[in-house]
Amino acid sequence: MYLGVDGCPDGWIAIVYDVDEYAGSGLYTHVEALYEDYGEEAESILVDVPIGLREHSNKKRPCDVAARRLLSPDRHASVFAPPVRAAVHADSYEAAKRIQEERTDGSLGVQSWGIADGIAQLDRFLRETHSDAVDIVREAHPEVAFWALAGEEATEYSKTGQPAAAFVERVDRLEAIDPDVSAHLRRAGRDLDAEVGVDDLVDAFALAVTASPLTGDLRTLPDEWPDDDPGDPAGLPMEMVYARP
Structure with a gap:
């Protein structure tokens, strides 16, 4: 199994591929539950956190420096620098900002704090619960x-400034790898009974396709x-993975 995972207001969206075929989707409130379902079978789980x-x-x-360089001059702003470890585990924005x-x-921007809960959850999972899952x-x-x-x-197109064009552009790139991805998107959108945005779903598919054998071996940034x-200092890998078809 190969998974792409993206956050959404209701938790985590998981898109699953079985070798080179779409195998389903799921919604999880905690990464622990996701790993319980797929950890034993998963070859790769790529997470946008x-x-x-x-x-x-x-x-x-x-990895952030390398990613921003590759995505410049237009998409580099989508790469947010995460807070320090203690800040992501704080119980409020004010406390995190102070730390x-x-x-x-x-200091700490609101956008960075907006992803802190997911970072903290995954950080705790990999350091304290499932250190064996780090690979x-x-x-x-x-x-x-x-x-x-x-x-x-x-x-080329911004998700916020040109959402329709951005959606079509990204789906076109996915269809070049999996020609049936539009049908998979429709199915996943119906199956996920939650507050799931189109962007979240498309991003999860991008990571799932990247994780799968459809795109070849995983590479790392930097x-x-x-x-x-x-x-x-805790020994977790500081990298981003990607794959070229």
Whole structure:
């Protein structure tokens, strides 16, 4: 099994491929429940959530730097720098902002805090509950996935500024890999009884297709790790994965 996972207001959307065929979708309130369903069978689970974190610095992660460079000049803003580990585990934005300011020379934006709950959940899962899953559950970014699927060309249309054109463009890129993806999208959209946005669904499909054998071996950003970067003090991988068809 190969999964692409994206967050939504009701939890986590999982799109599942069985080798090279769409095999279904699911909605989970916690990543633990998702792993209970698929962990034993999954070859790869790609999640649109930062995994490797800083603890006392807001130095940019090498994978974020590489992703922003690839997606410039238009899609680079979709790559958010995650807060430090203690901040993502805080119980309020005010507390997280205070922690971020105490431990770094910067502050914490509302957008970064908006993904903190998912980061904290996955961080706790990989460090405390299922450290054995670190080679299966890996960080990916939908826009990097779309960049790779289209021969290393970033998407042209913005999801917020030009939503209709953006949807068509991204579905076109998915159909180049799986010609039946439009039918799969319709089926998944009907099956998921939740507050699921079209963008969330399309992004989850991009990660699922990337995880699957349809696109070949997974590669990582950055290509080479900087010698002067110690990485995540907790030992979690600080990388993004993608695949070229």
